[in-house]
Amino acid sequence: MDLHSAILPLDYAKQLVYRTQQLGKTVVFTNGCFDILHAGHVQYLEKAKALGDMLIVAINSDASVRRLKGALRPINSEQDRAYILSRLKPVDAVVIFDEDTPLRVIETLLPDVLVKGSDWAVEHIVGREVVEAHGGAVRTIDFLDGRSTSGTIEKILKAYRNS
Numbered sequence: 001m002d003l004h005s006a007i008l009p010l011d012y013a014k015q016l017v018y019r020t021q022q023l024g025k026t027v028v029f030t031n032g033c034f035d036i037l038h039a040g041h042v043q044y045l046e047k048a049k050a051l052g053d054m055l056i057v058a059i060n061s062d063a064s065v066r067r068l069k070g071a072l073r074p075i076n077s078e079q080d081r082a083y084i085l086s087r088l089k090p091v092d093a094v095v096i097f098d099e100d101t102p103l104r105v106i107e108t109l110l111p112d113v114l115v116k117g118s119d120w121a122v123e124h125i126v127g128r129e130v131v132e133a134h135g136g137a138v139r140t141i142d143f144l145d146g147r148s149t150s151g152t153i154e155k156i157l158k159a160y161r162n163s
Contacts, residue, residue: 005086006086006087006091006092006093006094007082007083007086007093007094007095007096008093008094008095009095010095010097010105010108010109013056013093013095013108013109014108014109016054016056016092016093017054017056017109017110017111020053020054021112025052025053025054026051026052026053026054026112026113027052027053027054027056027109027111027112027113028048028049028051028052028053028054028055028056028111028112028113028115029055029056029057029058029105029106029109029111029113029114029115029131030044030045030048030055030056030057030058030114030115030116031057031058031059031060031097031102031105031116032057032059032060033059033060033065033068033069033073033074033081034057034059034081034084034085035065035069035073035074035075035076035081036075036076036152037081037084037085038152040143042088042090044117044141044143045057045085045088045090045091046089046090047141048090048115048141049090049091051113051115051139052112052113054092054093055090055091055092055093056092056093056094056095056109056111057085057091057093057094057095058094058095058096058097058102058105059078059081059082059085059094059095059096059097060078060096060097060100061078061096061097061098062074062077062078063098064097064098064099064100065078067100068100078096082094082096095109101126101127102126102127103126103127103130106126106127106130106131107127107130110130110131110134110136111131111136112131112135112136112137113131113136113137113138113139114127114128114131114136114137114138114139115138115139115140115141116138116140116141117140117141117142117143118140118141118142118143119143120140122138122140125138125140
C-alpha cells in the first residue's frame with residue numbers, strides 16, 4: 001500500500017481518525033457516489049472541510065452504485081472516483097464502502113461531524129444516531145444550484161440524441 005495515498009482501507013482510516021481526535025482536532029465525514037465530479041461537489045466538499053480539521057469522504061463502491069443508481073452507473077470506476085477525490089485540497093482521506101449505506105463506516109470511524117446535502121432531512125441521515133450518541137453533530141450543506149451528476153448525464157444524452 002502507498003503510505004502517501006489518501007485512499008485508505010477502513011482500518012487505516014480508523015487509526016487516522018483516532019490519532020486526529022487525540023490531538024483535539026475535529027473529524028468531519030461525508031459520503032456519496034461522487035460519480036462525475038463537478039463544481040457542486042467541490043463546493044460541497046470545501047464547505048464540509050470548513051466544519052473541522054480533517055475531512056474523510058466515503059464513496060460507494062461500483063457494485064453499491066449499481067444497486068442504488070442502476071446497471072449503467074457508475075460512469076467512473078471506484079478507483080478513478082477515489083483518486084480524483086483524494087487529490088482535492090479539502091479531502092484528507094477517502095474510504096470505499098460496498099454496502100448501500102455508510103453506516104458501518106460511520107460506526108467504525110465515529111467522526112465528530114457528519115455532513116450530508118440539504119436535500120436530506122437531518123432525521124433521515126444514515127448514522128445520525130451513532131454520531132450524536134458519541135457527542136458529535138450532524139449538519140447539512142446547500143448544493144450549488146443546477147449542478148448534479150444526473151443532470152450532467154442527461155445533458156450528454158440530449159446532446160448525443162441531437163447530434
